[in-house]
Amino acid sequence: MFCLVDGNNFYVSCERVFNPRLISRPVIVLSNNDGCVVSRSNEAKAIGIKMGEPYHKCKRLVTLNKVKVLSSNYTLYADMSARIVGILRTITPDLEVYSIDESFLFLQINSNDCYKQGEMIKKLIRQQTGIPVGVGFGKTKTLAKIANMMAKRLGSGVCSIHDYDIKKVLRSVLIEDVWGVGKGVGRRLRRHGIYNAWQLREASLRIIRSSCHSYGERLKLELMGISVIKLETQKNPNKQIISSRSFGMGVTDRGQLYAALTENIMRATEKLRAQYLKVKRCYAFVQTSQFKESYHHHGVELVLPLYSSAASYITQCVLSSISVKIKENIVYTKSGIILSELISSNELQPSLFDNKQKQVKLDKLMKAYDDINQRWGRGSIIISRAHQERQLWRMSQRYRSEKYTSSKHQVIIAKS
Structure with missing residues (x-):
């Protein structure tokens, strides 16, 4: 029997775990740069705020109904998602993480035991994380998805579609x-x-x-109840990795643009190394707002001399190539990097002319880099090019909550 576990209004629920004053109050969470609504509490839905609606369009509703507005806190949401997945793995190894708030499970149970099992899963997750979830059961993944929708409509939080x-x-x-x-x-x-x-x-x-x-x-x-969409318990490696970001404000300074691109490269190469991949070809770009009449997109595609996953090496190659493309007195609003021609580190066959010693040094450097950031928190050590006194390119997060679970400086302190 397939089972879909889905966090209810997931981003809002994560915020409520650490700020109980938000319970029973209309709450919305905004996307990058506080642009659109990406999560709503049930109270906000009842007011008429729509999913994906631009924030400036629903500001009047927000003000009239005293809606609490929050910026996306992806570090918090990812950590809470990982905790839920960890709990689900104790129930069964047959698990597919479908998205940040959804996971499919395959359970060896009959339809009569579904409700009891669903209640157990719901109670366990609520008890250990504080997140309310919906649990849907079906003989196929598609039916389990519909059952999960029914569970939310019925209000019980658990539903087996085969009971109806x-x-x-x-x-x-x-x-x-x-x-x-x-x-x-x-x-x-x-x-x-x-x-x-x-x-x-x-x-x-x-x-x-x-x-x-x-x-x-x-x-x-x-x-029809015939399972043909199988459970993907192992995630396939990426064929392409993209890291891009819209700026909090327009940027004309080259140093700021280089810092933004370096940040993009750091994030993209983290994903590379997490999957034990290396890259040969990449495309870096900076662009202006697409909503302005004079739209500019300046990019450069390059083939790296070596297959690599080292942020410092790729940054050096990219910045030296894109510097001639960047124009003076143009207000850029976005930067990004696209990595392609990815290959597993285990399958890589170096050429006779490759500098193997340099490869080994870069791999050791990145291993130390990742170990430090994993132990002391992301950003504990960065590529020097990403450092700026005023980071104008940082996305706008005026209403972001604290990083309650991932920063030792922002952990909630209980006082007697």
């Missing part, structure tokens, strides 16, 4: 709400008279293939 009339349940699920369909495919299916999940299940393969290709066929089988 499948036909009635699937008729109540709009086609756009089926896992993986979305608005574009939903429009194509509606043209063929398919408006809900039951009609998708009963539709002919010809119609499904013409609208959503092979994925639609898999969905049809999944809705």
Whole structure:
């Protein structure tokens, strides 16, 4: 039996764990640079604040209803997510981390034991992390996803879709709400008279293939209770890694731009090393706002002399190449790095002309770099180019809460 565990209003729930005064109060969490709403409490939903709505558009509602506004605190959310995954791994090793707030499990139980098992999972996570979760059960991942939606609607937090009339349940699920369909495919299916999940299940393969290709066929089988979307317990290595960031304010200074690009490279290479990968080709860029008339995008693609995952080496190569592309008196608002041609460190076959001694030195340097940051916290040691007295390129986080679980200086102190 598949089981989907999903954190309820996850970002808001993480904030409430460490700030109980937010409980029962309308709360929203904003995206990078405080742009759009990415998480809402139930109270904020009831007011009419929409998911993905730009903050400036809902400011009036926020003011009138005294909504608490928070900037995204991804360090906190990632840590809380890791704690939940750790708890789920004690229940079963058959686990797929689908997103920061969702995990699929496969449990060897029959349908009669689902509710009891779901209550146990919900209670365990609430007890050890303070996060409320919804738990949905189904014979396939798609049915488990629908069951999780039902669990939230019913208010119980636990639901096995097989305890209900499948036909009635699937008729109540709009086609756009089926896992993986979305608005574009939903429009194509509606043209063929398919408006809900039951009609998708009963539709002919010809119609499904013409609208959503092979994925639609898999969905049809999944809705029939035939499992074809398997559990991915092992994450496949990335074929490409992107690290980009919009600035908190416009930047014209070269030093600030170099610092922003260095930060991008540091984050991208951290992901590289975490997967034991090295890179050969990369593309670095800086750009102005796309909403301005005079839009500029200046980038450089380069092939590195060596396959590497060393932030210092890649930074040196990138900055020396992109310096001629950056123009004076242009207000840049975003920078980024795209790493491609990735290869596993174990599969790398060095050329006769490669500087093996340099490779070994760089790998040892990055090992020490990662060990220090892991022990003392991210940013304890950085590439010197990323250091600036005033970091104008840092994204705006005016309403961010403290890093309660990852910074020793911001841990909550209990007083008697």
